[in-house]
Amino acid sequence: MSARRLQSGGLIDRTQTLRFKWDGRDMTGFAGDTLASALLASNERVLARSFKYHRPRGIMSAGVEESGALVTVGTGDRRDPNVRATTQELYGGLVANGQNAWPSVRHDVSAVNGLFGRFFAAGFYYKTFMGIPPFEWGSGTGMWMQYEKIIRRAAGMGEASRAPDPDRYEHGHTHCDVLVVGSGPAGLAAAHTAAEAGLEVLLVEQDCELGGAYLSEPGAVEERQNAIKALNDAGVRIMTRTTAFGLYDYSVAGLLERVTDHLSAPSEHLPRQRFWTVRARYTVVASGALERSIAFGDNDRPGVMTAAAGRTYLNRYGILPGSKVIVATTNDSAYTGAAELCRAGAAVTVLDARRSVDNSVLDLARNAGTGLRLGAAPLRAIGGKGVYSLDLAASDGDGWRADGSENCDLVLVSGGWSPVVNLSSHRGAKPVWDAENACFMPAASDEPLTMAGSAAGIWNTKGCIASGQVAGAHAAKALGKSAPAASAPSAGGWASPIRPVYEVTVPRKKLKSFVDPQHDVTTSDVRLAHREGYVSVEHLKRYTTLGMATDQGKMGNIIGLALMADALGKDIPEVGTTTFRPPYTPISIGALSGSSVGAHFRPLRRTPMHDWNLEQNGTMTEAGLWQRPWYFARAGETITEAYIRETDTVRKTVGLCDVTSLGKIAVQGPDATELLNRVYTNPFAKLAIGKARYGIMLRDDGMVMDDGTTWRLSDTDYFMTTTTAHAAKVMVWLEELLQTRWTDLKVHVTTVSEQWAGCAVAGPKCREVLEACVADKTVMSSEAFPFMGVIETTLKGGMPCRIARISFSGEMAYEAYVPSDYAMPLMEMLWKAAEARDGCLYGTEALGALRIEKGHVTGAELDGRVTIDDAGLGKMASPKKSFIGSAMRSRGDMGREDRPRLVGIFPKNRTQSFNAGSILCAEGKVEGLGEGWITAVTHSPELGHWIGLGFISSGYEPWAGKTVIAADPVRKGNIEVEIVSPHMVDPSGERMHG
Amino acid sequence: MIRIPCPFCGERDHSEFGYGGDGTIVYPALDAPAEEWVEAIFERENICGVQSETWQHVNGCRMWLLIERNTMTHEIQSVRPAHEGVAKALEESK
């Protein structure tokens, strides 16, 4: 191939030279070039190596369907693999490299893969993976992993950067009346018609320029400019470099806007790409059609490309892509381009597979002076890194016979056109086979969606414009506007019908003919799949990987389908088509995640004491979305030393802990008591005003949902607390019950988690601390404020406060809540009093240790599989009333005595520790699912050794005195443990009653 | 993306809503036998076509809604507050 840039012509700007690097070499192109056109103009032929066989590959198209020129763009942390050179706009300073080759795509040592082709044939992966019988080489997965390493290294695509993505991405949302996808003649006409009808129109185009097919039409410059001006005048919103990659329910479209991928030095405030969600009322899809190739021998050689691509390189990029060109076609569409190439100075021969063609078409070629052969087709491309001649075939009955060869440096192929039905396929509309035009047409849709132009199988510009106008009028009518009547053109539009040719072969000649060049799938692979019994196209696809590459088979799917139909002796529609799924073209993961990365991955919830906790040297940890203090290390302390000291201090003097993250719900109304009595397992009907009660909620199916305390503030006003983890779920649950199930109950529930900040004051000196803080210390007396009592009072300085005497630590303790704005002064005041009494601040690590010592359950235990009896809280289930879950909680196996029950765990050798997540097994039977599991482990300062909580079948009594194995095969191995009561410290609860 | 016309907030993306479940279930009394509960919470229809279901506008007005949706097309045929009293009041306010 000897391609060269012409002195004039095209839409490039020859006054703006752009310098870029290709495979380490300095090259130049012009503004308006793609990377592919710049490389083609420099006569670079081999731009890539193929996936499996490392065959040299060049440019095959001029657009998104590119299956050959896949390259890596950028360096370092901006290295982007598998970029289609045909859609990458050139910019000054661009750095691109060939991929899947060493040392370079031009000289690739792995090309020997071609010689070992049989290992890479269809199904090789599956056959090996399934395990060849052991007496053969390669049994089972062990050997597979060995092969896999080698194959992965040899076969592959480009390699992404392993560094974090330095770019930013944005998500955007927008609305419009009519979304028009594609700005070719049809899209421009549709957008204009809809806008003129008074509708708000958004036109999106994946290219950097509007115009679609106009851009490759030298005679359409003015027409295109006029159409664009009319759109601007009509107020159409236009987004270029924007791909509509998917259509979803309710006319929602997903767009990817490439904001800076074409810029040398993007401004820092710009995101690299924007991911748009568009809510349109009507969608017109004018996404065009893609030209298909034909399967013939070595049809993947550099220098074989689509006929339309040849025309685009000539007319849009001002490049004569070859000096001796063979145009092989099955339809009328290639003739105009052939004539143009001829006039531009190339020697051109047209091979038309058809034996007779309408004179109006033939005249195009004759008048330009091209050679012409009817009933002729390409048989095999000759040449390694570039084609230099073509073996020809002549039509022979239904088949072909060899018919000499002809020298050439470029082969342009048109096997017919496939409307881009992807977007309508996303909506579940199965494409319909049109035998006359040899393509799948989009099916009619019940949705506010119309296909227009060549996407609807209309092959000429006039028809496409008319079809766009009709689509625009459809949209207008659907949305209650009127538009001038237009008559719909019929599909097709060629002077002579296409001859459907998918493959050219002659008897007794072995050819390597590619169906899906990107995945190196050949015609023999498809036949192999058929011989091995695959009949469904979906199976064919998976077995051969046909159409499963990044291009989703845009060029080759129909060839594969036709070959399968032929092998099965069926028609193409009987074999079916595969369903296209979003995205139409690949999307970066960065664009999908948008700004939801790092610290922005999810919302961050800070308590109003957050800054105060940090000032006190608190180390924070995540509890769901919340940031909670984990531990407060003093000089030189490790986390273990810190939490052991904190635990010890709580047991001996007093500790303060930020408990704001607990869920808090105001339950109010005349029927509030009745609601609580129904959702909690224990009785709430007679809870006195000024008292709190610990309660457990079950789900309908009888499993434990959540636990917490609920405080009665007045006859009709309760303050409910939930666990941090289940706060939102409990709120939704209460709302569901009140709005859908118990609609007669007069209760209102309001989340007040954000309104109240809370601090636990725990330890023998807790009352002293609060006495120092309340305005009137008599409210704290044991008589006035007994265990489980609740008071609403005022702290010094007039701070309103509600306090309950409840304990999670097993020590005498209070929880004090103030309106969130008072959080900081509350902590200041409490800490002053606590510090004076040798108290401490404690975090979740110590909180965990204290509750494990006491055998209190949390989310680690209440994992949705646990009944109230399993958790050892069966006494909390009232036998005297019915509540949510009461009917179901002891059905069938739920009542079995040998269910795993909550237990405490000690290491047999008290100096040892063990891990949460270990499996509990009977001694000598370390196998299977074991007898139970460990949910939480801590070091107990009180007991002086490591302890745990967990579940074991039948509970602790039958295991007393026995050795049990805590099996943790991936970490510590087996540790001998003893099973004890879960109440490991102060089982009688004397301390908290004070 | 399903778009749900909330009677209180207007048309919104379904990502603002939480899915409840079958809207036709009449839950048994709390003291009903386990068999009735088993039927209500486990033995569900898998409807192909229009189904009545509950959704909550979690990131909106937090109202529970009763929605008739075609499970094949996602077409929404009707939306009303799940609470009959609220539904009636809303109807009367129109």
Ligand SMILES: [Zn+2]
């Ligand atoms: Zn709402």
